[in-house]
Amino acid sequence: MKTSFTSVSRRKFLAGTSGLAIGTMLGSSATRAMAAVLDDPQATQLASAQWKDKAPFDLSKSPYAKLKPVPVSAVVIQEGFWSKRRATNINSSIPSMHVELIQHGRMDNFLRLEGKSDAPQRGPVYSDSDMYKWIEAVGFVLQSGDQPKLREIAHTDIKEIVAAQEPSGYLNTYFVQANAKDRMQWQIQTTGHELYCLGHMLQGAIAYYRATGDPTLLEAGMRMVDNFLLPNYGPGKNQKPIVAGHPEIEMSLIELYRTTGNQKYLDLAGYILQGDTREPLTPRQITYMYCGIPFTSRTRLEGHAVRAMYACCGATDYYLETGDPAYLKTLEALSVDLVEHQLYVNGGVGARSEGEAFGDAYELPNARAYGESCAAIGNMMWNARMLAGTGKAIHADVIERALYNGINSGMSLDGTTYCYRNPLAYDPVADAGDRHTPSGKIRNPWYDTTCCPPNLERTFASLPAYFFSTAPDGIYVHLYDNSELRWKLDSGNAISITQTTRYPWEGNVAMRVSPAHPEEFTLHTRIPAWSRHTTVKVNGKPTGTPAAGEYLALRRTWAANDQVEIAFDMTTQVVHANPAVADDTGRITLQRGPIIFCMEQLDQAEQAPERFPFMTAKLAAETTSKYEPNLLDGVVSLEHPGTIEESSSASALYSTGPVKRTTSNTSFKLIPYYAWANRAPSSMQVWIPYVES
Incomplete structure (x- = not known):
């Protein structure tokens, strides 16, 4: 039976899979020996020199990338908004999550296979990935600077993980002993x-290798691909077919190709993205x-x-390496579907609890919103790749929306508890029965499906790499x-x-631009779509015509200490949803800069809890804002006039006559959405009913 795999010929694919290339791919034995001496930081630094200047997804040699992201190490995030989150990530989140992983048996699962633990297998079928994402987070942290304790813990874990690898x-x-018979069986793959x-x-191994030069985990991953996967699975007539089941392998194989230069990994990713028709899948499986x-x-x-988000990441990576126009056409169509039909105002995606899935177009419920933290992260990862492939500012706008709101909300301010789902309305009493909100708490230190916490940790650790890109004509901000x-321009300057x-x-943003030698190039500065009126000056003189939702191209001969001053419009904006979004009919939300705001009941001190659902915004009223340094680690809060309208005939469910209502004036306070649920359990809503006057 023919397969549907056409992007790479079978002959080319099979030829590329023969033999191992670990030695040549990772350098000489002397280099690897140095990398193994992890206790010697100088040796580690020497070993990683060829890789330490690579971005999380390395496009330095990708022929179809218009923009090239910079390495984590190229950007130092100094004291400010994100430095707090990143410090909490290093000092609290990553260490406390490792304790949780150990307590819940994630390392015992490996140690049991080495005869070092008699604990039974614990956790779901995908539990191994929790350790790998945690190691990836440590890898990105180490790319910003050495953290000896974290490095030592990760090094010990890696040695134990690799010791469990079979010949x-x-x-x-999971698929060992009694479960070994199920390995890579077709329906098990799904x-x-x-x-x-x-x-x-593979992703954790690459991040750790680029940080430390230690290839131990990377070589183990390559052994599984080279010795187990490639000889037995693929499009050949003597090979068994592959289905990803949960896309992730595609982008990791392509990153492995970028790391090693070996075409066989790119070809394998292309085959998986194409699908294999030798084994049938149901329409439901294909959709889900x-x-x-x-x-x-x-x-x-x-x-x-x-x-879906991870599949889009892998497909975009494949386009960036191959330039296949069919991929770009599909990706751009899916991107339009995202921003026009499926994107929550907080940058989250995934409307339905059932299947943790996308809904129909405009199906964006608030209280029932799933908005898994991992999905928002996948959205950011995909748009970062689309930004590299197209240079379009809309993708950076989506990144910012997701990052500041739907991703940032996933981790508590103290870094020890996490949201699995991120709804846009919440009632702790009504939500108490949800499997991800035990006892009415939406933030918890542990979930048996604990994909989100280390995913958040690796995102905050890799954040510096998302700030800038290079391009043939200059720098993008x-x-x-x-x-x-x-860093350096494409010229090497x-x-x-x-x-x-x-x-x-x-x-207000002030930028000092200092090339080592004067050079003509373009500084592309992003003007966010939310900034209606923006001014830009270069060395004190107004320049350009900034357009919201575009990059402003500032081309000139730049010299040391040139100054760029940008003033974005921080007017609080009233946001309306498309009328087709049923849950938001007759409601508004407020946005100031990139921040989406919400209303928590506990901030409405003058109102009893039962009156919270009846609070209504006056649409034409003016919103005031103030910075509160002692509130929620320092935030801007909003105050907006409104009313409370209540019926005097509460005993009647329906009435055929006029209903008497009482209306009173009030005002309500709003906080940034990302900071909700960091105090006592409280009702919350992003979309607020309004009246015209």
Whole structure:
């Protein structure tokens, strides 16, 4: 039977899979020996020199990337908005999550296979991936600077993980012993997450290798691909077919290709993205898994939201390496579907609890919103790749919306508890029965499906790499915060760009641009879509015509200490949803800069809790804002006039006569959405009913 795999010929694919290339891919034995001496930081630094200047997704040699992201190490985020979150991530989140992982048996699963633990297998089928994402988070942290304790813990974990690998190269703690018979069986692939775990192992291994030069985990991942996967699975007539089940393996294989230069990994990713028709899948499986058929046949976002976002990431990576126009056409159509039909105002995606899935167009419920943290992260990862492929500012706008709101909300301010789902309305009493809100608490330190916490940790750890990109004509500035870029132009000329700002609370950004030698190039500065009126000055003189939702191209001969001053419009904006979004009919939300605001009941001190649902905003009223340094680690809060309207005939469910209502004036307070649920349990809503006057 023919397969549907056409992007790479069978002969080319099979030729590329023969033999191992670990030695040549990772350098000489001397280099690897140095990398193994992890206790010697100088040796580690020497070993990683060839890789430490690579971005989280390395597009430095990708022929179809218009923009090239910079490494994590190229940007220092200085004291300001994101420095708090990143410090909490290093000092609280990552260490406390490791304690949780150990207590819940994630490392015992590996140790049991080495005879070092008699604990039974614990956790779901995908539990191995939790350790790999945690290691990836540590890898990105170490790319910003050494953290000896974290490095030592990760090094110990990696040694124990690799010790559990079988001679065949197979490494998965679930499909062993009695479950070994199920390895990579076709229907098991759809739900077993074997390739998902392998993908996260490769990504964690690459991040850690680029930080420390230690290839131990990377070589283990390559052994599983080279010795177990490639000889037995693929399009050949003597090979068994592959379905990703939960997309993740595609982008990790392509990153492995970028790391090693070995075409066989890119080809394998292309085969998986194309799908294999030798084994049937049901329409429901194809929708839910978002894989199993040619990616280029997709016309809309549907099914499991995280799977869809990860599939889009892998497909965009494939386009960036191959330039296949069918992929770009599909990706751009899916991007339009996202922003026009499926994107929550907080940057989250995934409307339905059932299947953790996308809904129909405009199906964006508030209280029932799923908005899994991993899905918002996948949305950011995909749009970062689309930004690199197209250079379009809309993708940076989506990144910012998701990052400041739907991702940032996923981790508590103290870094020890997490939201699995991120709804836009919440009642702790009504929500108490949900499997992700035990006892009415939406933030918890642990979930048995604990994909979101280490995913958030790796995102905050890798954040510096999202601020800037290079291009053949200069530099792109995507995000704003106190920071310093130290990198180089495509010409090789070293450059420093320092940002000074109180963004996102204030709209003024000062940038000092200092190339090592004067050079003509273009500084592309993003003008966010929410900034209606923006002014830009270069060395004190107004310049350009800033357009909201575009990059302003500032081309000139830049010299040391040139100054760029940007003033964004921080007027609080009233946001209306498309009339087709049923849940938001007759409601508004408020946005100031990139921040979406919400109303928590506990901030409405003058109103009894039972009156909270009846609070209504006066549409034409003026909103006031103030910075409160002692509230929620320092936030801008909003005050908005409104009314409370209550019926005097509460005993009647329905009435045929006029209902007497009483209306009283009030005002209500709003806080940034990302900071909700950090105090006592409280009702919350993003979309607020309004009256015209």
